[in-house]
Amino acid sequence: MAGPGSARLQGDVAAFSAALRTLVNNPQFSDVMFVVGQEQQKVFAHRCVLACRCQVFRGMLSQDSSSSVPPQGPFILGNVQPEVFLAVIEFLYTNSVTLNSHIALEVLTSSVEYGLQDLCKLCVKFIKDTLSVEQVCEALQAVVQTQGFRELSDVVLARVLRSDRLAVDELELVQAVREWAHVSSAVLERPVPEVAALPVRELRLPLLAPSELVTLESHNQQDLLIPVESIAAAWRAHALRRGSGVPSRLCRPRRGTRPRDHHRHLEPHAK
Template identity: 75%
Template structure:
């Protein structure tokens, strides 16, 4: 008997998102109601969607009614839940994002506290981009700290690949990224190829600013040689930057290379030559 074969069917993401958007504040099949703001506006939602997308809602729905003998989470309350201090437009924006993973924000509906409380690996880059767009400095720092805590996972997300070059530069300037430099170079390469396709511009052009923040002298000679080989395919990194990294190895110090590019990050794997790059090393 011939071996079984299988194939993965991938539908259109846009159609899926559009279908879910029709459920936002739709009373049909809704099983939970919120009464929001001073206007006491009713908002209809679906517990299963909110619970799987947001830990705060999961906790809310897991609390059984007062005096109930049922185990927590067995019969989530129907509501209505009163949210008197929340603006309806803010809450609806949050609901739309949870259902569709996208929402059009403006300065009136950017709910900073809610975003902070519900950050996830998949969403943090989108939150950071929005924070920069709307000048929310505190939220920017909060998102960056989150990214620093789980960098290796964040750089694999779609949100990372969709960052603007200016925001990516801010991320790459951090000394506390929990990822090795070689992995970070690969993440930036993937980001550059995505941006190149979306913007219809050459890879070296879209990546001009971020690649300046890559700390190439931290790589071992064998890693630099491999990087140089890969670079011939897409010209992601300027030849001068690679040459400067080789020079740092040859001179056994970071001569001619900005000191920030010789400084290991929190997640940098140690290499033998690092002690020659760090002027403070014993």
């Protein structure tokens, strides 16, 4: 701590960062190892760096000697791509990250998982600055099929579901939201209808065919994912052959919506 008559002077930050970068995934002097992804790629690190930069790693590396996992690892991380994990490690060592459009969304998900707010901001900025609307929609289409989709917050998921450009059919989105809701319910220890309230409002149920609504009602009896009034509004749109009483955005087909016969009755209300 600086006292009277003293000063803290800053050296070359770039040189310091470059020196630390040489330690990224460097087995020399490392004292912890991770086995990452289906490829089982080995990633070497230094526990003092990880622990001082990330509380999640601090907890992981502070296991007592009675643990079944030795403190030095290897720690198995099977659900993350090596390139994504290495991007997180790079940030922890250098406070910077190398991103590309193929891993940006997954690095963003990992940054949330590890509680790295600064990394999260860098990922958001990269996505905002570099991805076109088409690329974002293609990425979102892929994310629906990944573990990362189930880890989205309700606010983020609702924003995703507002997009007209999603190249995913509504029936698939309903199923994806149901799976997301059950995972979130278990993690948050809250009822399915409660955790899913915000995203469910963005599901475009009037786009579904009558037979699909019947199946939806059957599944809904088991978890009450969707409010009864939302399903009733979809049935009313069918009965009246128009989107009366339903917000216009919920009658608007997405880019990936498969055509149904009744869609032509909804078109005037989608303008």
